[in-house]
Amino acid sequence: GQSLEQPSEVTAVEGAIVQINCTYQTSGFYGLSWYQQHDGGAPTFLSYNALDGLEETGRFSSFLSRSDSYGYLLLQELQMKDSASYFCASYSGNTPLVFGKGTRLSVIA
Amino acid sequence: DAGVIQSPRHEVTEMGQEVTLRCKPISGHDYLFWYRQTMMRGLELLIYFNNNVPIDDSGMPEDRFSAKMPNASFSTLKIQPSEPRDSAVYFCASSSDRGFSGNTIYFGEGSWLTVV
Numbered sequence: 227g228q229s230l231e232q233p234s235e236v237t238a239v240e241g242a243i244v245q246i247n248c249t250y251q252t253s254g255f256y257g258l259s260w261y262q263q264h265d266g267g268a269p270t271f272l273s274y275n276a277l278d279g280l281e282e283t284g285r286f287s288s289f290l291s292r293s294d295s296y297g298y299l300l301l302q303e304l305q306m307k308d309s310a311s312y313f314c315a316s317y318s319g320n321t322p323l324v325f326g327k328g329t330r331l332s333v334i335a
Numbered sequence: 336d337a338g339v340i341q342s343p344r345h346e347v348t349e350m351g352q353e354v355t356l357r358c359k360p361i362s363g364h365d366y367l368f369w370y371r372q373t374m375m376r377g378l379e380l381l382i383y384f385n386n387n388v389p390i391d392d393s394g395m396p397e398d399r400f401s402a403k404m405p406n407a408s409f410s411t412l413k414i415q416p417s418e419p420r421d422s423a424v425y426f427c428a429s430s431s432d433r434g435f436s437g438n439t440i441y442f443g444e445g446s447w448l449t450v451v
Contacts, residue, residue: 268426268442269378313378321391322368323440327377 228252230314230326237332238304246299246329248314258290258297259323261313269313269325272299301331309333337361339443341427347449353415356446359408360429368440369402369412370426378426384410417450424448 230250238244250258257276261269275281275290275297287300301308311330315323340359348354360367369381382392387404395402399418404410414421424445432439 268444270442271440322366322380322383324380325378 228324232326252316254318256319257317259315260299264310341443345447351416356412358410358427364429364431366430368428372424
């Protein structure tokens with residue numbers, strides 16, 4: 227089976243850095259993805275880690291530690307438009323993505 | 336490309352009525368997924384198709400739910416009869432990647448269903 231745990235809510239100040247953690251239990255784990263979803267919108271892809279380490283894409287970075295079954299999404303230079311829900315999702319090769327329940331990020335001035 | 340197209344965007348129906356949600360995947364994508372999103376349960380996979388064939392429907396909650404994909408450009412998710420607990424956002428997504436790496440799954444805008 228597969229399960230993912232992430233905090234339900236995080237609040238951070240505009241311009242700051244925030245880290246959203248995700249722990250997973252996934253049989254046959256291949257990789258971890260992150261998706262962003264604004265209220266009323268569709269989930270959209272942010273990043274994917276198959277190997278240990280940090281992947282950087284602009285202001286967003288994602289980290290994976292396979293030995294710890296742990297990953298995180300790092301958002302830098304926070305902007306108000308980053309207020310959204312962020313989902314980690316695990317990929318096990320032969321089954322579609324299984325999503326965590328999401329972390330609602332609120333960016334405040 | 337127009338992306339994954341879903342209809343209707345919003346539907347309010349009475350308990351007991353039949354509901355049909357529709358999806359047009361991205362052209363050329365071999366995989367189509369139906370997800371349901373609720374506050375309590377998050378994003379749940381209901382069923383997915385490969386080349387129009389249902390591969391795994393273990394996420395379909397009960398016999399009231401059925402899904403079809405008669406051709407590569409169209410899929411339906413039907414609920415009959417509908418119940419208030421079916422109220423949720425239903426997302427259709429498509430992918431061209433056999434390996435399901437996350438960067439190749441594209442979601443539609445969702446169908447917001449309210450059953451009263």
